[in-house]
Every structure is written in C-alpha cells, then in structure tokens.
Amino acid sequence: MTSYGKQKRLLVAVDCIIFGFDGQDLKVLLIKRGFEPEKGNWSLMGGFVQPEESFEDAASRVLKQLTGLEDIYMEQLYAFSRPTRDPIERTASIAYFALLDINQYHRQQLRHEFHAEWFSLSQMPELIFDHTEMITMAKEKLRYKAAIHPILFELLPQKFTIPQLQLLYEGVYETDFDKRNFSRKILSLKLLVKQKDKEKESSKRGAFYYKLDKRRYNANFHSFLNFIAKPHNLK
Amino acid sequence: MTSYGKQKRLLVAVDCIIFGFDGQDLKVLLIKRGFEPEKGNWSLMGGFVQPEESFEDAASRVLKQLTGLEDIYMEQLYAFSRPTRDPIERTASIAYFALLDINQYHRQQLRHEFHAEWFSLSQMPELIFDHTEMITMAKEKLRYKAAIHPILFELLPQKFTIPQLQLLYEGVYETDFDKRNFSRKILSLKLLVKQKDKEKESSKRGAFYYKLDKRRYNANFHSFLNFIAKPHNLK
DNA sequence: GCAAAAGTGTTAATTATACACCCATGT
DNA sequence: ACATGGGTGTATAATTAACACTTTTGC
Numbered sequence: 001m002t003s004y005g006k007q008k009r010l011l012v013a014v015d016c017i018i019f020g021f022d023g024q025d026l027k028v029l030l031i032k033r034g035f036e037p038e039k040g041n042w043s044l045m046g047g048f049v050q051p052e053e054s055f056e057d058a059a060s061r062v063l064k065q066l067t068g069l070e071d072i073y074m075e076q077l078y079a080f081s082r083p084t085r086d087p088i089e090r091t092a093s094i095a096y097f098a099l100l101d102i103n104q105y106h107r108q109q110l111r112h113e114f115h116a117e118w119f120s121l122s123q124m125p126e127l128i129f130d131h132t133e134m135i136t137m138a139k140e141k142l143r144y145k146a147a148i149h150p151i152l153f154e155l156l157p158q159k160f161t162i163p164q165l166q167l168l169y170e171g172v173y174e175t176d177f178d179k180r181n182f183s184r185k186i187l188s189l190k191l192l193v194k195q196k197d198k199e200k201e202s203s204k205r206g207a208f209y210y211k212l213d214k215r216r217y218n219a220n221f222h223s224f225l226n227f228i229a230k231p232h233n234l235k
Numbered sequence: 236m237t238s239y240g241k242q243k244r245l246l247v248a249v250d251c252i253i254f255g256f257d258g259q260d261l262k263v264l265l266i267k268r269g270f271e272p273e274k275g276n277w278s279l280m281g282g283f284v285q286p287e288e289s290f291e292d293a294a295s296r297v298l299k300q301l302t303g304l305e306d307i308y309m310e311q312l313y314a315f316s317r318p319t320r321d322p323i324e325r326t327a328s329i330a331y332f333a334l335l336d337i338n339q340y341h342r343q344q345l346r347h348e349f350h351a352e353w354f355s356l357s358q359m360p361e362l363i364f365d366h367t368e369m370i371t372m373a374k375e376k377l378r379y380k381a382a383i384h385p386i387l388f389e390l391l392p393q394k395f396t397i398p399q400l401q402l403l404y405e406g407v408y409e410t411d412f413d414k415r416n417f418s419r420k421i422l423s424l425k426l427l428v429k430q431k432d433k434e435k436e437s438s439k440r441g442a443f444y445y446k447l448d449k450r451r452y453n454a455n456f457h458s459f460l461n462f463i464a465k466p467h468n469l470k
Numbered sequence: 471g472c473a474a475a476a477g478t479g480t481t482a483a484t485t486a487t488a489c490a491c492c493c494a495t496g497t
Numbered sequence: 498a499c500a501t502g503g504g505t506g507t508a509t510a511a512t513t514a515a516c517a518c519t520t521t522t523g524c
Contacts, residue, residue: 001271001272001323002323002324003323003324004246004283004323004324004326007246007283008283008285008286009244009245009246009247010244010245010247010284010286011239011242011244012244012245012247012327036236037236048239048242048243049245049316050243051243051245051318051325052318053318054316054317054318055314055316055327056316076313076314078311079290079311079314079329081284081289081290081291081329082289083286083287083288083289088236088237088238088239089237089238089239090286091239092247092290094314094316161476162476162477163475163476178514178515178516179476179477180477180478180479180515180516180517181513181514181515183477183478184478185513200522202475203474203475203476203521203522203523204473204474204475204476204521204522204523204524205474205475205476205477205520205521205522205523206475206476206521206522207475207476207477208476208477396503397503397504398502398503413487413488413489414503414504415488415489415490415504415505415506416486416487416488418504418505419505420486433503435495435496437502438494438495438496438501438502438503439494439495439496439497439500439501439502439503440493440494440495440496440501440502440503440504441494441495441502441503442502442503442504443503443504
C-alpha cells in the first residue's frame with residue numbers, strides 16, 4: 001500500500017500576515033501579487049506548500065523570501081478552506097502571523113521584486129481572495145494573545161523605552177493607557193532590564209532604554225498581563 | 236487558466252477531538268480505525284476532505300457520521316502537517332475539537348461500526364500517528380479558552396446543577412474549587428436561570444437545576460471568567 | 471524660562487480568597 | 498437521629514483604577 005488511491009488531493013498554500021510597528025501604528029506588510037489571477041493586486045505574501053515541507057516550514061520560507069529574516073516569531077492562525085476561495089483551482093490556505101521589528105526589515109530590504117509596502121490596519125487597500133478576513137482574524141488573535149502573553153516585544157528592537165512600548169500597546173488595542181499604571185504593570189513582570197543609556201530622539205529629557213531579560217522572557221512566557229478591556233455587558 | 240499546473244497537491248483530512256463529560260471526568264471519544272494502515276488501533280474519528288466541502292464542513296460531517304449529532308460546538312484546533320505523519324502518503328490533518336453532551340451521544344448511539352469508546356484523559360490508549368499530540372493540544376486549548384469563555388456549558392445537558400458544573404470545571408482544570416467562591420463567580424455572570432425543580436439523584440436534599448440564558452449566553456460569549464490559575468513565577 | 475515628554479506615589483474601588491455553619495431530606 | 502451533599506455570608510488580602518505633580522533638558 002503506497003497511497004490512499006481515489007481520494008482527491010488539493011493544493012495547499014500558506015499566507016503570512018506580517019505585523020510591524022513603526023512607533024505609531026501597527027502595520028501589515030503587503031505585496032503586489034506577481035502572477036495570475038489577480039496579478040498586480042494587493043495581497044498577503046504566500047506560497048504553495050512543497051512536498052517535503054511542513055506548513056510551518058513553508059511559512060518560514062515564504063517569510064524569509066520576502067523579508068530575508070529568519071527566527072521570527074510566527075504562529076499558525078487558521079486554515080482557510082472555502083472551496084471557491086481561489087477562482088482558478090481549489091486551494092486551501094494556512095494563514096500564519098508573524099511579528100517582527102520593522103527596522104530589521106528596513107535594513108534587510110533590498111528585494112523590490114515583490115513591491116512590498118507597509119499598510120496601517122486602518123488604511124488597508126482592497127485585497128485578493130479572503131486576505132482581508134485573514135488580517136481581521138490575525139488582528140483579533142494578536143489582541144487576544146497579547147493580553148495574556150508578552151508577545152508584543154517581538155515588534156520592537158532589542159532596546160526600547162517604556163513610552164515606546166506603551167505606544168505599541170495603545171496601537172494594538174486602539175485605546176489609551178495611563179502611563180503610571182502602564183509602567184507599573186509592565187515593570188511588575190520583571191521581564192525588563194533597565195539600560196544605562198537613553199533614547200533622545202523623541203524628547204529632550206530622554207527616556208531610558210530597556211532590554212528584555214531573555215531568560216525570564218522564555219521562562220515566563222505564559223504570564224498574564226490582562227490588558228483585555230473588561231466588557232461592560234455583564235450587568 | 237484553469238489550474239496552477241505543476242504545483243503538487245496533497246491529501247487533507249480532518250480529525251475530531253470529541254470531548255464529553257460523564258459527571259466525573261473529562262472524556263474523549265475514540266474509535267478503532269477501520270482501514271489500513273493501523274487498522275484496528277485507537278484513533279480519533281477523521282476523514283478525508285472532499286472536493287466540495289470546506290474543512291469545517293468535513294469536520295461536521297465526520298462528527299455526525301460518528302455521533303449522529305448536528306449543531307455541536309466545534310472549533311478549529313490546528314493544522315498538522317509533518318510530511319511523514321502518515322506513513323502511506325503525505326496527508327495533512329486539520330484537527331477540530333468538539334464539545335457535546337455525553338448523554339445526547341448515548342441516546343443517539345446506535346452505530347457500533349466504529350467501535351467507539353469514551354476514554355478519560357488520564358487513561359488514554361496508544362493512538363495512531365500524531366493523535367496523542369492533537370489531544371494534548373486540544374486539552375490545553377480547552378483549558379485556555381474555558382478560562383475566558385463560558386464554553387464548558389456545551390458539555391452539559393440543558394438542565395444542570397451548580398455542583399455538576401463545579402465538578403466539570405474541576406475535571407477540566409484538575410483541581411478543586413471552593414464551592415462558595417465557585418457558585419458566586421458563576422452566578423455573577425448572570426448567564427444561568429434557576430429552575431423550580433431539583434436533581435435528586437446525587438443527594439437527598441437535591442440541587443436546583445439551572446438552564447443557560449441563551450440570549451445572554453450568545454451576547455456575553457466574550458465575557459471573562461478567569462479560571463486560569465495564576466502562575467507563581469512572577470517574583 | 472518655558473515647553474515637552476519622562477518619571478514617579480497615594481488613595482479608593484473592585485475583585486479574589488479564605489474560611490464555617492445551617493439546611494433539607496432519605497434512610 | 499444522623500449522614501450526606503446543598504446552599505449561603507463575611508472578613509481580609511490582593512489587584513486594579515483613578516488621579517497630579519516634579520524632573521530634565523533643548524530651545
């Protein structure tokens with residue numbers, strides 16, 4: 001026995017929702033699709049799963065192809081499978097979302113072949129297939145997960161300031177936090193190590209840099225932050 | 236253009252992790268696999284995705300095939316894709332987990348063809364392929380999700396008592412809760428409607444039945460319960 | 471010297487935890 | 498009358514939320 005015979009096989013692709021943070025807004029990296037159908041239209045970066053690779057491998061390959069980056073935080077989002085989602089031929093897509101330091105990407109970025117651009121979540125162009133739905137779901141999951149796990153650090157450079165971190169959280173949750181409560185909450189996690197130097201671009205006084213304590217970060221990855229806004233419908 | 240040509244297609248299956256609660260332990264429904272390879276070994280219920288159905292459709296079909304039940308709570312768990320996970324031929328599997336009232340199943344259960352049996356999570360037999368991993372992940376996700384969303388009601392009959400509900404939560408989290416705090420927390424959600432009749436099997440005094448307030452349940456599905464045990468590693 | 475952002479402390483409100491007794495009923 | 502499980506209240510601790518002033522420094 002070397003196959004399951006008459007069962008129908010199908011194409012499987014991966015698509016990557018690549019998040020970055022520019023200091024102000026949460027952004028997603030999109031490309032201009034390079035082949036038919038929908039050639040030239042905005043799309044997530046994706047690719048077909050190859051015979052020897054897992055979906056995770058495929059997603060990492062696709063991410064590297066676009067950004068040149070490896071060892072990026074990535075997580076499976078959802079398997080999209082509406083039979084008609086691709087008009088040419090049935091293709092399922094396993095969506096992954098990735099969080100990266102947008103500056104890393106800038107440094108790497110020499111590949112114009114994909115015509116990639118960062119878009120704010122509030123200014124998304126029309127996208128092919130079900131990619132808009134994918135991004136909506138990714139954003140939800142990011143919020144959900146970041147409320148409980150300290151993953152947003154993946155969007156910042158190695159050294160960052162508390163005000164930068166707060167702007168990031170505020171961007172992700174589209175809300176404002178009280179800076180006293182915010183820094184107390186963040187620092188109470190004991191995940192951050194204060195540096196001696198300051199970031200002096202965005203203020204005269206300057207803000208101290210912090211770095212992640214990698215040991216504690218890995219150990220405490222399951223810590224809870226609880227940034228989830230409480231629902232007000234529990235009357 | 237009617238196909239993507241040279242790209243390799245692959246088999247895609249779905250597997251269902253079907254949870255039930257017998258009043259004491261959280262259980263999973265397993266079958267004896269009916270075809271090669273691994274014929275006769277314990278396995279999750281699964282099936283190949285057909286050309287005209289989404290993964291969700293396939294999972295519902297498979298669930299109905301085994302249990303006869305429809306409109307069951309089901310959620311995509313994860314896409315498993317290790318190229319060699321099935322020794323015969325590459326087959327990816329999209330795992331879904333389902334929560335059902337075990338009594339519904341008993342009532343329905345006339346199909347012996349699958350040799351299905353309920354197993355406690357602590358007494359799982361050896362399973363084919365990566366099915367053990369799937370169940371482990373499903374259990375984690377169930378805990379994770381149930382800490383935040385009131386989904387465990389899906390495992391109980393329409394009418395249930397607070398002590399039954401507490402046993403369920405205790406089973407899922409493998410811990411004990413204080414019954415005063417438990418009932419206060421649950422009732423504070425205002426999702427339950429007290430009935431006039433009592434369940435008299437498990438005690439002389441009898442315990443009042445409750446029903447879900449479906450309206451509030453649907454509206455407040457995103458409420459937070461926070462049964463997650465706090466980690467003690469945040470010193 | 472003043473504008474702009476960084477940094478820090480206290481109080482009140484809410485929520486979570488710990489804990490013990492009375493109640494109803496079948497035997 | 499007693500054993501069994503059901504049901505409830507209160508006091509304390511922990512956490513979260515609200516809020517305002519001082520510091521630094523480049524201009």
